[in-house]
Structure formats: structure tokens, C-alpha cells
Amino acid sequence: MSTGIGNAALAYARVWHLVDARGQVLGRLGGQIAQTLMGKHKPIYDPSADCGDYVVVVNAKHIAVTGRKREQKLYRHHSGYPGGLKEITFERLQEKSPEKIIEKAVSGMLPKNRLRKVRLGRLMVYPDAEHPYMENIIKRYDTKIPLVTQPIE
Numbered sequence: 001m002s003t004g005i006g007n008a009a010l011a012y013a014r015v016w017h018l019v020d021a022r023g024q025v026l027g028r029l030g031g032q033i034a035q036t037l038m039g040k041h042k043p044i045y046d047p048s049a050d051c052g053d054y055v056v057v058v059n060a061k062h063i064a065v066t067g068r069k070r071e072q073k074l075y076r077h078h079s080g081y082p083g084g085l086k087e088i089t090f091e092r093l094q095e096k097s098p099e100k101i102i103e104k105a106v107s108g109m110l111p112k113n114r115l116r117k118v119r120l121g122r123l124m125v126y127p128d129a130e131h132p133y134m135e136n137i138i139k140r141y142d143t144k145i146p147l148v149t150q151p152i153e
Contacts, residue, residue: 011044014122015053016136020129021102022059025066030105032141033057037110037119050115054122056137061098061127065090075104099125 017036021029035041039051065073073090093101102125110116124133 011042012051015138016133017053017055018137018140019055019057020059020141021057022062023064026063026101026105029063030102030109033102033106033123034109037106037122047111050118052119052122054133054136055124056131056133057099057102057123057125058129058131059127060102060125061094063094063098063101075101098127 019029019033033055036055037052039045039049039053042051044051070090074087075090075093076085076087078085088096090101103120103123106123107116107120110119124131
């Protein structure tokens with residue numbers, strides 16, 4: 001017989017995190033965001049349970065990449081019709097919609113299962129510093145990797 005101590009609802013409570021992407025490397029930042037969305041930073045983490053937090057990413061258009069990825073990296077998708085393969089470079093996608101770059105990076109780092117779409121729903125990405133969730137933010141990531149959470153005063 002097992003008896004639980006404490007309030008389980010408090011353990012599963014979702015916290016809002018603010019991440020500033022200015023000058024951050026895309027891959028490292030995406031991995032940290034994916035872990036937060038999955039809830040791996042919590043002691044109650046269970047791969048089959050959805051216990052992750054909300055993440056708000058600002059300044060997405062100032063994300064950094066290493067090497068020559070800015071000119072060479074391609075994002076591909078298919079329309080479903082014959083010959084319908086579409087390609088767009090990192091530079092063009094950053095001009096057109098910079099939030100999709102971070103969403104695609106985080107999506108590729110999440111497990112490919114039924115929880116993936118639900119977890120991505122808790123990721124909000126904005127190209128500039130303005131966002132509508134300012135009163136919800138409880139933790140703010142520091143600008144250094146590894147990401148360290150600090151309470152907001």
C-alpha cells in the first residue's frame with residue numbers, strides 16, 4: 001500500500017518561463033526549451049505524463065547559428081503533389097517568420113509521440129520583446145547556457 005504525501009496538484013502545477021533568444025545558439029536553446037516543455041527539470045517527471053511547463057520565447061529574430069548555417073541550412077516541406085518539394089533557406093525564413101525557426105528546432109528535439117503536439121502548444125515564440133503573457137511569467141532564464149532559472153522581483 002502506498003500513501004502519497006503532499007498535494008499532487010501542486011507538483012503538477014505549470015510554471016511560465018521567459019526565454020530571451022537574443023544571441024543564443026539555436027540548437028542549445030532548443031534542447032533546453034524541449035526539456036522544460038517535457039518537464040524533465042521536475043522531480044516528478046514521468047515520460048508518459050504531461051508535466052511540463054509553459055515557455056515564452058522573445059527576440060526570436062536575433063537567434064544565432066554557428067558556422068555557415070545562416071547561408072547553407074535548408075528547411076524543406078512537401079505539398080503532397082508530385083514535384084511539390086519546397087525549400088527555404090535559414091536567412092529567408094528568418095526574414096519571413098523567425099518564430100518558425102525555433103518551433104521547428106524544438107519540435108525536432110521532442111519525442112515523436114502523442115504528447116508532442118500538446119507540448120508544442122505550450123511554446124509561445126515572438127519575434128520581438130513584446131508579448132501578452134507578462135503577468136504570467138514566474139521564472140526567467142539567464143542569458144548563459146546552461147539555462148538557470150531566477151525568480152523575478
